[in-house]
Amino acid sequence: MGHARAGKRRPLIAGSCNKVETVGALKIILIFIICAAWIIGCGTELYGIDNSEHMARPVLPMVRAMGDAFTAVANDESSVFYNPAGYAIITESITSVFSLGIKMNIDDTALRLYNALISGTDVTSSGNIDTYLGDTTVALGIMGPIFIGHVGNNFGFTFFNSITPLLDTRPGGIIPSARFDAFTDIGIVGGYGCSVPFLEGLYAGANLKLLLRTKTEIDGTVLAILDTVSDVSDIPVSRAVGFGGDIGLLYIPRTWIAFGLTAHDFFGTRFSEWMSVNRSEDLPSSMIKPRIAFGIALFPLQTERESPLFRNFFIALDYSDLLDYTSVFSNIKLGASFDTLRILTLRAGIDGGYLSGGIGFDLNVFHIYLAYFTDELGSYAGANPTQSLMLDFVFKW
Secondary structure, three states: OOOOOOHHHOOOOOOOOOHHHHHHHHHHHHHHHHHHHHHHHHHHHHHOOEOEOOOOOOOOHHHHOOOOOOOOOOOOOOHHHHOHHHHHHOOOOEEEEEEEEEEEEOOHHHHHHHHHHHHOOOOOOOOOHHHHHOOOEEEEEEEEEEEEEEEEOOEEEEEEEEEEEEEEEEOOOOOOEEEEEEEEEEEEEEEEEEEOOOOOOEEEEEEEEEEEEEEEEEEEEHHHHHHHHOOHHHOOOEEEEEEEEEEEEEEEEEOOEEEEEEEEOOOOEEEOOOEEOOOOOOOOOEEEOOEEEEEEEEOHHHHOOOEOOEEEEEEEEEEOOOOOOOOOHHHEEEEEEEEEOOOEEEEEEEEOOEEEEEEEEEEOOEEEEEEEEEEEOOOOOOOOEEEEEEEEEEEEO
């Protein structure tokens, strides 16, 4: 799931696109945005189902380290989840066979809880429960170890799994209230990308995705929830299969600039039949809502000679969902990346106003990634931010 050294895989375009081709490509992108927005809007209204599901995308630490801006970069295995048009520009095949990523939030209240648990403190006692569980968010995650994928020769696919539990507590009357949400994904995503005829520098790609999702949602007091999750057989679990797809465009008019556009979950990835494992009743139909992401990437070193200490430098800017009008600021993603000292990749960014950063170690086949980023769990910026660290171990070549 690590994703360093993205910049070095971008091919140089012979020559440059003329003005007619540039105008034609921009017209295609504009028409794509208008048509996609109309089709998505009609489809969502027609089916009229809840669109509250999380995206079927594992946390990719080195992309999150650069603010989650990757739509117009899309030149390594991350293109499977960010822009399938990137399959068409990857000249060196990349094969992944293993990835294990561990994520934990490091907010003050969470760290206080972790330290208490390590020291053996009874955090549920009457004297401690308000201190450690009165207003605390615990957001963990395990990505992998299933992560098998390949990109190259205009094709790309990834078979992956992830586990994402979240416990959010709030002050209550006598005992703090809480909500526990958790979902696991086992999915396969894959597709094809190619150049668009008659328009130099324009590429298109499409993915299909199949997802098995298992989830649980529990509301109550902290003690009631902890008592429920302590016995796996008591946890109310439902599972469903979802099917969807992505469509992407990538336009590279010059070697130093690229524009990307992706309609994620184009018609909505739908879970039409939730089957109860040990619930009293089945959940209603739901879907992963469609999103249209737009991005711009700059590759300054493509026009100049690179130095051994400063290679593969790029800057990326994304707007993560053109269909979301509720929080413009939260959709803005900005990041930068460069390689140095042969084995290091350094990345930094801003994701919805929150800083992020990371470092990657490329040890030939074995890779290690460490990233810091913030997820906003509330309905608006600043409502409930959780700071996270993620460590990822990857085998790929």
